[in-house]
Amino acid sequence: MSKVRVDRVLHYINGQFVEGVSGKRFENMNPFNNQVLNEVAEGFKEDIDLAVQAARKAFDQGPWGKMSVTDRLKYILKIADLIETYSEELSYLESLDTGLPISQTKKMAARAAENFRFYAEMVKSRMVGEAYQVDGDFINYTIHKPIGVAGLITPWNAPFMLETWKVAPALATGNTVVLKPAEWSPLTANKLAEIIHEAGLPEGVFNVVHGFGETAGASLVAHPNVRLISFTGETTTGSEIIKNSADTLKKISMELGGKSPAIVFADADLESALDAVVWGIFSFNGERCTANSRLFLQKPIYDTFVEALKERVSNIVVGDPMDESTEVGPLIHKKHWQNVMNYIDIARAECAEVFSGSIPDAYRAGNYVAPTLLLNCHNQMRVAQEEIFGPVMAVIPFDTEEEVLQMANDVRYGLAAYVWTSDIKRGHRLAQAIESGMVWINSQNTRDLRIPFGGTKHSGIGREGGHYSFEFYTETQVIHVAIENHHIPKFGKTKK
Structure with missing residues (x-):
């Protein structure tokens, strides 16, 4: 396996790899020997704001929001193909960064590619609405619409696989993304940005800001133009995110701790x-x-x-x-x-x-x-x-x-x-x-991508996975259509 050297990790904002506004960096440590692996650009409120602006512009004005589902899913499948192309490098980077055994990270890379293929298929076959006929007078039907900018905050355990669990459905359903990966495991998030860049997604559709939860993460949660937050991590942090997202009435999905x-x-x-x-x-x-x-x-x-x-x-x-x-x-x-x-x-x-x-x-x-x-x-x-x-x-x-x-x-x-x-x-x-x-x-933990994933009590709020992700990553809109002339009350009309 070729050993890939990553001396510096940058943010990925609006289709470019960039230093942070402050110019600050933090050290990423090798868990095998506690030596410095590399330096990482440290993001703050200003970097999050630039990423959200780019994502919002890509959603409102860029081609992503106007693109046909067929064309959008071509990008999703290309990302899956590129993950497989770089699976050896991804496995190496994941083990280097996290200390997870290489025999296990190899399987994660394969599963990460499957996450994108799965959601390409799900959006095509299962993201459907319903129709309700009211006698011969009305047809009422529902559609799923992307929400806007999705804020994704991911953990340091099995980071690449867990990032793709969120990024795949967020992009496949038509949202744009700002990802804040865990500060202890930035390498495969950086590689994912490189893969998405190579796949040719329009500028601003996918963005990565590195940094700490108290600064970059909190700024993402508080940003008024971020419409939803998906978080996987520790329960106390999840509770803080729920509190801090309340002022802007964001959708939230929390996959938190466990004592199973x-x-x-x-x-x-x-x-x-x-x-x-x-x-x-x-x-x-x-x-x-x-x-x-x-x-x-x-x-x-x-x-x-x-x-x-x-x-x-x-x-x-x-x-x-x-x-x-x-x-x-x-x-x-x-x-x-x-x-x-x-x-x-x-x-x-x-x-x-x-x-x-x-x-x-x-x-x-x-x-x-x-x-x-x-x-x-x-x-x-x-x-x-x-x-x-x-x-x-x-x-x-x-x-x-x-x-x-x-x-x-x-x-x-x-x-x-x-x-x-x-x-x-x-x-x-x-x-x-x-x-x-x-x-x-009578089974170990086997994952079926079709089923909902999530917990109760202090282990989380909401469900992602399968078609359940559509409830979170899309807005269900109801459209009422009158198909026959019908009596509308003449409210306020002058009597003759």
């Missing part, structure tokens, strides 16, 4: 359940919002399942993210590493048994956290209630279905859940009773 339960009953296929829960918490370095960070084991299988977990954890390959054999790499940033390590200290203070794999001495300079089990936990511990967002799983015993349901729901989050049982009636019963946006029965 995996529930394994004694009658489950234990080998498959073991495979799933290990993959579910330790893939993506544990930095996954839908990770099964709470594992509930029915007491008859607790001891044997924990022993099997310990063996798996001991065998997980921790290493260089560029090595194809690596299963767990370094966490994204030193600050995040410190936060995760602090939770492991909290677990010890709460009297959990901490069982960890090992980190080779050669990787001590990086942000490595060994895959970790927190054993003999109870559901009220902080480590069972708060999102850790690392390769750390709290393991909790239970007796009955009623007990585990109460514990599964006794948390502020409600994003995902996993149920393992051979009693399919119990599987359905429990899945429907769990307070979460998504539940998998």
